[in-house]
Amino acid sequence: MQTKRPPFWQREKYTPYLLLLPAILTILFVVLLPLIFSFYTSFTGYRLIRPESLWQWVGLRNYERIFGDDDFWAAFVRTIVFLTIALNLEFLLGLGIALLINKITWGQRTLRTIMMFPMMFSPILVGYQFKFVFNDNIGILNNALESLGLSDGAIPWLVDTYLANFAIIFAEVWMSTSVFAILLLAGLFAMPRDPIEAAKVDGCNAWQVFRHITLPFLMPFVFIAMTIRSLDVARAYDIVDVMTGGGPAGRTELLWTLIARTGYDNARMGQANAMGYISIILSIAFTYYFFTKLIASRRYMGGAD
Amino acid sequence: MRTPFRKTAGKVALWILTFVLMVIMCVPGLWVVLTAFRPNAEVLAKPPVWIPEDPGLTNFAKIFGFAADQVAIPVPSYFANSLIIALTSTAIALLIGMSGGYAFARYRFRFKNGIFLGLMLSRTVPGIALSLPVFIIWSKLGLIDTKPGLIIVYVALNVPFTIWLIDGFFRQIPKEMSEAAQVDGCTRWQAFWKIEFPLAKSGIASAGIFAFLTSWNEYALASNLTRSTDSKTLPVGLMDFTAQFTIDWAGMSAMAVIIIIPALILTFLVQKHLIAGLTFGGVKG
Numbered sequence: 001m002q003t004k005r006p007p008f009w010q011r012e013k014y015t016p017y018l019l020l021l022p023a024i025l026t027i028l029f030v031v032l033l034p035l036i037f038s039f040y041t042s043f044t045g046y047r048l049i050r051p052e053s054l055w056q057w058v059g060l061r062n063y064e065r066i067f068g069d070d071d072f073w074a075a076f077v078r079t080i081v082f083l084t085i086a087l088n089l090e091f092l093l094g095l096g097i098a099l100l101i102n103k104i105t106w107g108q109r110t111l112r113t114i115m116m117f118p119m120m121f122s123p124i125l126v127g128y129q130f131k132f133v134f135n136d137n138i139g140i141l142n143n144a145l146e147s148l149g150l151s152d153g154a155i156p157w158l159v160d161t162y163l164a165n166f167a168i169i170f171a172e173v174w175m176s177t178s179v180f181a182i183l184l185l186a187g188l189f190a191m192p193r194d195p196i197e198a199a200k201v202d203g204c205n206a207w208q209v210f211r212h213i214t215l216p217f218l219m220p221f222v223f224i225a226m227t228i229r230s231l232d233v234a235r236a237y238d239i240v241d242v243m244t245g246g247g248p249a250g251r252t253e254l255l256w257t258l259i260a261r262t263g264y265d266n267a268r269m270g271q272a273n274a275m276g277y278i279s280i281i282l283s284i285a286f287t288y289y290f291f292t293k294l295i296a297s298r299r300y301m302g303g304a305d
Numbered sequence: 306m307r308t309p310f311r312k313t314a315g316k317v318a319l320w321i322l323t324f325v326l327m328v329i330m331c332v333p334g335l336w337v338v339l340t341a342f343r344p345n346a347e348v349l350a351k352p353p354v355w356i357p358e359d360p361g362l363t364n365f366a367k368i369f370g371f372a373a374d375q376v377a378i379p380v381p382s383y384f385a386n387s388l389i390i391a392l393t394s395t396a397i398a399l400l401i402g403m404s405g406g407y408a409f410a411r412y413r414f415r416f417k418n419g420i421f422l423g424l425m426l427s428r429t430v431p432g433i434a435l436s437l438p439v440f441i442i443w444s445k446l447g448l449i450d451t452k453p454g455l456i457i458v459y460v461a462l463n464v465p466f467t468i469w470l471i472d473g474f475f476r477q478i479p480k481e482m483s484e485a486a487q488v489d490g491c492t493r494w495q496a497f498w499k500i501e502f503p504l505a506k507s508g509i510a511s512a513g514i515f516a517f518l519t520s521w522n523e524y525a526l527a528s529n530l531t532r533s534t535d536s537k538t539l540p541v542g543l544m545d546f547t548a549q550f551t552i553d554w555a556g557m558s559a560m561a562v563i564i565i566i567p568a569l570i571l572t573f574l575v576q577k578h579l580i581a582g583l584t585f586g587g588v589k590g
Contacts (some may be wrong), residue, residue: 019408020420022401023464030461031427033431034438039440043482100323113573114327119336119573122522124540125561129337132554134469140336143353234431256433256525261436263539264529276434283429 024115035280042274048267062274065103069076071250072258072275077163079255083286085231090229091222093173094180102188112185119178123235126240129170134158134243156245161251164244168252171239180225188214216300223294232288255279340558341365348554364559380560382534383542390538390575391454391520394459398516400461402467403509407497409468410475424465430526432462450532458526463516470515474508475501511575518568539564 042063045056067074093215101111121129133139134157157163165218191214199209206209238255240246246253253261256279265273323526339460341364343357368380408414413565416516437460440449448454482504491499502509524540531537546557 009439013414016408016412016414016417020406024420025470026401026457026461026464027424030436030439030458031430034429034435034442036444038434040440041441044571049333074545097323097326100319100326104316104323106316111323111327113495114331116572117331118329119516120568121526122518122540122564122568124522124524124543125564128543128557128561129333132337132340132558133333138351138353138554139415140333147353156566174330189344190461216546231428234433234525237391237431237433238540241528242547256431259433259437260529264440269437269441273437274432278432279431280429283431284383287429 023269038276039222040271041270042277044270045270045271046271048264053270057079057122058270061199062271065271066274066278067305071253074250075253075255075258076278078101078253079282082165082169082172082236085237086176087226089169089173090180091175091225092154093177094225095184095222097177097181098184098188101185103227112182115178118177119176119182122174123175123238124242125301127239128170129176130239130283134167141144158244159248161248164248164252168240168243170244172236176229179229183221183225183228184218191217197282216297219297220294220299221264223290223297226290227294230283230290233286234283249299255282335560339554341562343555344379345555364555365563368556368559368563378542378545378556380539380542380563383537383539384454384546386534386536387521387538387540389461389537390455391517394463394520395513395516397456397460398467399509399513400464401464402471402512403502405464405468405476406471407501409472411480424468427461428465432523432538433529436526436529439526443530447554449530450536452536453529455527455536455538458530459520459523462523462526463519465572466519467512467516470512471505471509474505474512478479478504485545498500514571514575518571521567551586 020075038113043057044054045058045061046054046275062144074101093201097115101108101115102110109135120128133141136142136154136156136159141157142151142154145155155163157167196209199213204212234256236254237260240252240254241255241260245250247256250258257277259272262275317424326404342360342362343358344352344361344363347354347358368378370381405424408587411415427437435512443449443454448457448588483493486500521542523538527538528541528544531541543560543564546553546560
């Protein structure tokens, strides 16, 4: 008697694909197809108010126009500088906080919980909160400075170019330092005691122990934090949008707020999509860079990949 | 040699230093919370009023429409939208994530790494860049300003991370357990629900909390894909307060508190899993 061959969806070989089908379809429909579509529109003169312009092929003109545009370059450079300063500060502050808390034995849980406080704030709330704190008229910062007699006028934190950029970086650093702190603290907890003891016996001072044992051991955790952060750097859009809206006169404009302004406010979808692609490439480059660093530092530590 | 006394004194100093640092870090957030409980007149007062003279729940009553002078912002419907959208998208993302995570944890198949990488890469796309084409397509499909429109987007946003986390939780459960159940006559489906699911439950729950928080807090996509009370969520509604010429700081702070309470409770609940989940394979791989 011949047993009937089961239909293909019941065969073991296809099970994983079937299980993954919903996930793949979702990503396909919501991410991949729209991205292919936006890649196409980045070569058209598509404007929201003129639907027929979707078929108006303009070749590379959008990209040429972007690369010749000073506003775009200003936003692009500002985004890179913003990320460099913010990520480095977050790393240094996070490392400092993690080392401090690691030293403390009594009441460590409480401190750890307080440390996680900013992580509970969504970017939009962080933006609002610092819009409030840095407000020139009623903000707590100006009020405090005036009460202490440190300044006599309202400092225009969110209006002056330099101060506004400072305020935005401050908000970003406030929001994300705890991500670094918590991951580095996890790294410190996982750290074996023996190498440190051995180094101390051999006469290393505290700095040498930190520089040659603690830090290399922490590096994978640093890069995990960097990789996680580079996945959501674009959340800075929320902060800037709430705090300054890219103003005054576009002087706090980041790549992401510029995209929103070009696409939605000026209705130039084609051009906005071209910028969108540049921002996507930027994000992938950041993530890829830190991911390869992560793999390399793991290998350095002699771990499996 | 250091005397015990000096050692203790040093420890206390270190503790106080750290504590003060932590408190300074919390001040901006606490200031918003404090503002939520005081009248707007006090917030705008010059010279500043530092300690609330007249604290109360008026701001909350106002934005929820219980007070005499109401705010023209429909916070209750934003709240309902946020809740419906976040809960539904989380539930769907968890189902998809469980199925996908199980596939990655338990099977070997062709293109496994490629598919995994593809899913993760989809997460790197900045929300605002994704919102442009989604906005155009959704408006053709009539999904702009609808709850399903936003739910679908959030499911896609959450699926990669959910799969990553759940994959890790399933991997920690020995394969032999479900194999033993299958030897005893369970089908693979039964073995999953009777053995593996109960063991991975707390991990799956924390993956769900992450997904919920992502949806609850999302702004870049929501602000462009929603228009009216039909689908506007709380983070988008927060901006309604600034649309007017004068900003209602007290009302806005009250709304901020409403947004943060669920986040506060849920983050607190998953603290432990948060660290474990994020450091998967930190060194051991």
